[in-house]
Amino acid sequence: MKILKTTLQAAGAAALLMGSLTANAQWFPLEVEALEKDGSRSPATYTALEKAEKPWNICVSFPHMKDSFWLAADYGVTEEAKRLGVNVQVLDAGGYTQLSNQISQIENCVAGGAQAVVIGAISQDGLGNLVADLKSKGVYVVDAYNGITSEGVDAHVLTIPSDEGLRAGRYLAERHPAGTEKVKVGWLPGPAGAGWVELFNSGFLEGIKGSAVEIAETKYGDTGKEIQARLIEDMLQTHSDIDYIVGTAVTAEAAVPVLRARNLTSKVKVVSVYTTPGVYQGVKAGTIEAAGMAPVVLVGRIAVDQAVRLIEKKDVLRNIGPVGRVYQKSDVDNLDIDTVLAPRNFRPVFRVEAK
Structure with a gap:
């Protein structure tokens, strides 16, 4: 294993076994994956x-703060800012259709004197001009969570949807290897055409390849709970021999009452590609068989640490993919949920001032 002797942070499987995190907790060292240019x-x-x-000034831009994923990201960046003693302003662009708003918010924040920007990108390809402008001004750019294609980015720490799909697929493949009885899956990866959905799909298909797992049908749809419930109802009506419902966290949450109403709880199992508070509780209760869990909070912590390293011209691990895994009821109590989700009573924090 390559050991980075300089102080570099990251997110890894070992982190998921740690005790409760606080603003001053030492959440490192962690085992991580360094991603190379050749893949x-x-x-x-x-x-x-x-x-x-010094109390450096850092801007953090997120697409929105409407769900548990970005709340966890906000928790991670603001807690790490407190621990390191830096100033952070968090920006909420208002949604994935608001690219121009994200760009203008970042420009305004940088005009206030930021030395670095952490960006959860609305568009992988739409921020190239902004990144180039920031670089010309000597402002460092950390690409967090979603990915930015611009070569001007100084460091990346990403959640990788294809990996999340792959883990869910491999979980099923390990339970139902080639040569065993075939099982059928209703696969609901999310809204058609979304980049992250296509990555979920490609990873999942790779994960089940060569196993006894068959996809009975793939249904795309918006990740609203009512819409997902209707898709699940349609799928169960069409395919009476489905063994698993697999898909987004919203899919998993919607599937539980649908299956209960049809008395199918013991016949059809539910697997979620990623985790929300509802999915986490479902895994603990056994109503959801398994869920992938990536250290979203730690990715935020890493991104802020990377920004500080860049400002201080210290060594940086420039491309990190966090290591997650699939949990079941039997081992979910080993997970430190504070590495994956924000605390239950957490509300968005938009500014941290160094003390």
């Missing part, structure tokens, strides 16, 4: 800075 991956150990040299 290869190598394990590394990442250790964060103990403190920033």
Whole structure:
């Protein structure tokens, strides 16, 4: 294993076994994956800075703060800002259709004197001009969560939807390997055409390849709970021999009452590609068989640490893919949920001022 002797932070499987995190908790060192330009991956150990040299100013831009994923991201970046002693302003662009708003918010924030920007991108390809402008001004750019294609980005720490789909597929493939009795899956990856949905789909298909798992039908649809419930109802009506409902966290949450109403709870199992508070409770209760869980909170912590490292011209692990895994009722109590979700009573924090 490659050991990074300088202090580099990251998100990994070991992190998911840690105790409860607080603003001052030492959440590192962590085992992580370093992603190379050729697509290869190598394990590394990442250790964060103990403190920033100065109370630097950092802008953080997210697409929105409407769901548990981005709340967890906000929790991660703001808690790490407190720990490191830096100033952070968090920007909410208003949704995935608001690219121009994201760009103008970042420009305004940087005009206030930021030395670095952390961006949860609305568009992978739509921020190239902004990144180039920031670089010309000497402002560092950290690409967090979603991915930015611009070569001007200084560091990446990403959640990778294809990996999440792959983990869910492999979970089923390991339970139903080639040569065993065939099982049929109703697969609901999300809204058609969305980039992250296509990545979920490609990863899932790769994960079940060569196994006894068959997709009875793939249904695309918006991730509203009512819409997902209707898609599940339609699928169950068409395919009476389905063994699993697999899909987004909203799909999993919607499937539980649908299956209960049809007395299919013992026959049809539910697997979620990723985790929300409802999915987490479902796994604990056993109404959802399994769910993929990636350390979303830690990705936010990493991104802020990377920004500080760049400002202070210290070594940076420039391309990180967090390591997640699939949990079941039997082992979910081993998970430190504070690495995946914000605390239950957490409300969005938009500014942290160094003390």
